[in-house]
Amino acid sequence: MTTIDTSIASPGLSYAIYPSLSGKRAFVTGGATGIGAAMVRAYADQGVHVGFIDIAETEGRQLCRSITDAGGAAWFRKVDVTDIAAMQAAIADFAKAEGPIDVLVNNVANDSRHEMQDVTPDVWNQSFDVNLRPAFFAIQAVAEQMIARKQGSIINFGSISWKAKVDSMPAYTTAKAAVHGLTRSFVKPLGAAGVRINTLLPGWVMTERQITLHLDAEGEQFLRANQPLAGRITPEDTAAMALFLSADDSALCTGQEFTVDGGWT
Template sequence: MSDPLFNNGSPMMDLIANYSDLKDASVFITGGGSGIGASLTEGFLMQGAKVAFVQRSDASAFADEMAEKHGNRPHYMQCDITDLDRLKACIDEGAERHGGLNVLVNNAANDKRHNTLEVDEDFFDWAVAINLKAYFFACKAAVPLLRQAGGGAIVNFSSISYMIGAAGMPIYTSSNAGITSMSHTMAREFGPDNIRVNALAPGWVMTQKQRDLWVTPENLAEHLDRQCLQEELVPEDIVGGTLFLASNASRMMTGQCMVIDGGVVVPA
């Protein structure tokens, strides 16, 4: 089954705008079978898009659920995104199955907590491989396919964690700063190909994983107090912004970082 927090039939999903250009668009999502990624997969399916996604854990039941619910089955491929050859092969397979590629969403990440003085080289390499290196090479694999389609959109998931100096995960925050910077640079590099590259930085989204591993009543209350909108963020809250960045509604928006965090990060 999908993420237990994922609210099937959520009125929040029903209120999301429809983007006509996403109908029949070919979309590839990393980590698209759980947490925020599951919401993204369903959001694109509801637009009529053709979705291929990778997930390290078995997401067959989620794909079955989506097929039954929407009559539009996402193409699930098992993949550890640190296996770069496998990741590229999956991107190519999704494009071949769906007639090219129009949108790449780099979503998969791992925010395992760690302290600087306890990190060894193996952990550092592992964390960067998941949280930055895989993003770069997914973009590299996607760009030729997006060029063949005459352009398209890349949405790279970052995080507000580096913007607020979140403690307890320095490699993760560094990687997310890198993702935002990488998106800025790639937007400049591939703009002539009509490829838009934007970052999306969520706040603390209450997936089941976050609740199981990191959330306590105390730290949640403290974080909500920092938000202007003092409600918990849930995966569905991130879908609308992602669809907007993927669609032609944002056709002249590139090299930007969209923040969806309930108002923690407020520009001066």
């Protein structure tokens, strides 16, 4: 397979070239760090005009600057996705500046651990306000233009946590399980116009946050016991799947789950 040595992505990485992505516009929620940042870089490497939002302003501006300094096209705005009006305004402003959005990636999430007895109604609602609600309203913001143009790809980030029966974050796992229903509820109305929507399920991705907070000796043992495939899943592994789902190479894939978990589930 033809690959490209990236100048915008992290050193040493390479991705397959997807000619159908060049010149398109992608919008990523939660794109300043971790998995989101890897996807932003990957899209920029493909010649995509990529817009992204995040509450991490310093990291977001640095990432945007690094892409544009390397000759890529990136657009960033600090947005808290619990503010739906601000999120939809950012989507509209990016489309006005760069053109109609071809790819939407609903990536933003917060998987903070919590025990059942510690969950209050506010904690429950806060989890859904980040892990589920923004995805619906981001889809609402792009669906009309995608349907009108009879093209587009929407990628909703789920999680293997509920399939793996993880018991340390019930509000998060419930919200992420609901993402699958959200995806499937849009398959027919979008599909009639040739617009695709899929769910991407990452396993335990070794972001800086996960390594810092959870990958201790006990975490290493947990990983070895549950992930059959050797190695650690990186944000770039997840980004590679997102690129495929964004490109014409997956033109007849919709309403499906695409899992990157090393065989965990």
